[in-house]
Amino acid sequence: MAKQKEVKLLGVWLSPFVCRIKWVLKLKQVDYENIEEEDLFNNKSELLLSSNPIHKKIPVLLHNGKAIVESLNILEYIDETWPQSPLMPQDPYDRAMARFWAKFADEKFITATFEAFASEGEKQNKAIGLAVECLGFLEEQLQGKPFFGGETIGYLDIALGWAAYWLQVWEEVGSMEIMDPIKFPSINKWMNNFVESSVIKDNLPPRDKMVLVLTEYRKILAGFYKV
């Protein structure tokens, strides 16, 4: 285990943006201290506010007292700091593509999927349509590979990891369907490959607890998304 106790991760257990950091620290066998942010909505901790004064968001990685924020940025930092089990492809074009699709997924796909989860009626249908369109683009990228990174999990797999696990829960709680295994066979295989991988399968939030918390959360969100 590298750099024991010098690495701390500030986040919440339910966040896919936090889990992606956990997966990579585990994949690279970097020991870290997990710090759970207790009340992200009403009472952010002093540590969070001082570590990320600009955005005040989780996750925050603390390494030897220095704070690194924004999850995709943290992934690159970890990959550069602990090069074992590399995440990023070696070829500059492949790296540019991995960064492009990870940004696309964070800006378009997860946004549409989360809006579909949190809304109803016409608004939900529109968001579902956008999310399905995103899945179509991603289906094309796999081209028969087990992972976006090729034979092993890479940067884009980690960035998209939420889609292999959170998506189903959001569909269930939000009473909607985005993922169609017939329409997106490569994505369907990838989802199974991802959640069955060693390290990933042992570092997923408990499904039952997610359903309970997200059911309550959706009731709060419905107010915002109905407007």
Add this chain to the structure above:
Amino acid sequence: MAKQKEVKLLGVWLSPFVCRIKWVLKLKQVDYENIEEEDLFNNKSELLLSSNPIHKKIPVLLHNGKAIVESLNILEYIDETWPQSPLMPQDPYDRAMARFWAKFADEKFITATFEAFASEGEKQNKAIGLAVECLGFLEEQLQGKPFFGGETIGYLDIALGWAAYWLQVWEEVGSMEIMDPIKFPSINKWMNNFVESSVIKDNLPPRDKMVLVLTEYRKILAGFYKV
């Protein structure tokens, strides 16, 4: 000159997102063919649509026929492909900070500044307030250095380059003031350092032409921003 005629840049002369790519290609002495997109608003070229089918936006870098899109992504690709005159810092933490501030500037600072340029009244005042707040954060980052990259121009200088030139023109055309040299002395020095640097000073769009085009453009935009 490296890789002659294998590199093409698709863009428009007025775009700061395109100019940042031009600066870096010039700094690294990579020869390239400039392709001006003729009618970005009403009639996007086939080359643009096929090179960036997802976002349909400039700039697009074409290298040996492969398309790389999104300007910050292109900067990293260029830096990895042509390592001479490196843009990115060597230390992973410094790299993470450069990426963080570049993203911050693209998502918050340029958005607020452009909205201030394009709007009026209360909306403009609110946008000016946001842009000034961004400048305050960036002022702190310079800490007496001539450039964000240290003694020479780096990734963050290039990403922020628009603020050293476009900002003044937007202020003039938009009849508003964001940059206060007394309040932001380090940024003020940096702006001068940047536009007076070799390569940069010879690769800025002509100011008079910018004012003319942007004055017309603002009239069109006013309709959107007033809503």
